[in-house]
Amino acid sequence: MTRTAEEIGRTELGPRPLPPLGEQRPPARPAAVDTVLGTGLRVIAVQHPTVPMVEVRLSVPFAGADPLHAARAEVLAAALLTGTERRDRVAIDTELALVGGEMSASADPEQLSITANSLADGFDTLLDVLADLLTGAVYADDEVAGERGRLVERITVAGSQPRVIARKALQKHRYGDHPFTREMPEAEDVAGIEAAQVRALHADAVVPRGSVLVVVGDLAPDDVVARVDAALGGWSSDRSATVLPPLPELTPGALKLVPRPGAVQSQLRLSAQSIPRTDPGYAALQLANLAFGGFFSSRLVENIREDKGYTYHARSYSEFTPSGATLLVETDTASAVTAGALHEIRYELGRLVLSPPTESEVETVRQYAIGLLLTSTASQAGLASQLSGLAPLGLGLEWLLDHPERIKAVTADQVAEAARLFAPTRFTGVVVGDPAGFPDLELLGGVTQS
Structure with missing residues (x-):
């Protein structure tokens, strides 16, 4: 005869007492390296061999005071993976897929973020694709136009959502015209962005000095750093990435x-x-x-x-x-x-x-x-x-x-x-x-x- 969960949890004397929580075990200290390469790129590599995969997070400080910076940054992030001098969009997707990987890019008022993963034995391929995007993204006119159009549609729809309206209102009330408030550009600003502007922004602002690359996976950290240094050594600039200006203190009030x-x-x-x-x-x-x-x-x-x-x-x-x-x-x-x-x-x-x-x-x-x-x-x-x-x-x-x-x-x-x-x-x-x-x-x- 099958008993219900309620029946199992009770005795003739009443409900069974819950057992006490076990002692939280401290997390294991994985092998790790945190270093800065000659190009100014900070690399954090952590060995985490739970599965034969590797996770990559690249963060490039990407602030800008120009009112149109947010629109340019959004178009750049949307079009970054559309092609390089060596690979078109299909080739990028195909090479990543062959090593069980994927890659995406996004931008916000603070940074440009690239998120990627692959099988551990495909890490070199992933790095090669990443390096190609950082140093050779072409932002072809037709690709930028296509991504720009899709962005305008998404922003137009999102702009009518109550939660987006509320967030914009809160940001404006808290910080006025500070660049931090430009989390979503205006659709009309995005519509006016040209491919040449995106290419210029990439050349000026997508730089390693001040950026952070995090690599977590089934790889030895020292080996990761050496491979990153070799693969991304050609990504260099005398400039530093642009950090978001400090926010003003909030003033309590109505x-x-x-x-x-x-x-x-x-x-x-x-x-x-x-x-x-x-x-x-x-x-x-x-x-x-x-x-x-x-x-x-x-x-x-x-x-x-x-x-x-x-x-x-x-x-x-x-x-x-x-x-x-x-x-x-x-x-x-x-x-x-x-x-x-x-x-x-x-x-x-x-x-x-x-x-x-x-x-x-x-x-x-x-x-x-x-x-x-x-x-x-x-x-x-x-x-x-x-x-x-x-x-x-x-x-x-x-x-x-x-x-x-x-x-x-x-x-x-x-x-x-x-x-x-x-x-x-x-x-x-x-x-x-x-x-x-x-x-x-x-x-x-x-x-x-x-």
Whole structure:
């Protein structure tokens, strides 16, 4: 006779107690090399022999003050893999496919990113294709025109999405005209980009000095560095890659109401200045954030999703740049309950300060944070992406491997101290929606349409 899970979990004396969590084992220290080549390219190579593959992440600082820089950068990233002097688009795809690999490129206000992988024994082929793209991409007129047209279509569609509108509004409210706000160029700007402009941008800005190449896989690190040096030695420049200018400190204040007539939902986005990963208090902040809104069982989610039913999704998280960090709180809600949702967000922010996480809450989020970190770095792709994100902050493998111990050492008192960064008076932000749908919002105060 088959028993149900509920029957298995109970005895005559009541529910079976759950066994205690096992002791978290520290991650193994893999062989690794972190060095800078003669060209100025920083190479981080980590041996991770879980599968016979290799993951590659190249990050080139790619900021620009010109208002059209974002449009040029997007077209460059879209057209980078369309051909070189030695290979056309089909040849690039075919060579990578023959070694079980793939490659893609993307651009944001901070950097140009190239993501690639292949079988370990195809690493030399992958490097050869990468070197060819970095030194010989041609950006043919017809290829650029095709990618430009597809970008215009995607940007036009994305620009009408509420989450994109909210993000643009928040960035403008936080940082004005700083280059960091140009995460998505305007469609009309992209439409005017010519192939010659893209070629000029590549020649000027796609340079190794200041860039970071992360390689994680089933290869010896010293061997990786030697092969990278040989393959990418021809990629050189006297210039350094262009780093994003420091962001101004956020000024706390009223939320800005951004009207969106006819909208049936509202987007709430709040932000406050925070501390970077290099700060000694970062681990405590990480746990405070998880307790507030960083995972499904957080206080914020329990309140406005489970208890009030105001939203399906709410979260809080940290956003990092080389010059600092911010806290963000976001949710989307029906217009009719916009004021209620904002009230509860403010309430939970204040409650975190005045009634900080208990010992039990801290232990719960501690186990979650350590487990999430160990899981995210268990794969080659996860570890490569983590290291690629840490490198611009001046951090590397040692910081990542030591972080679980820092999380273990955090006390409830330290979390309570970090929770003070969530004081509602430290935040600003935007509310995007139809004011006719939430006339009671003005009763809360702290929201302005100017």
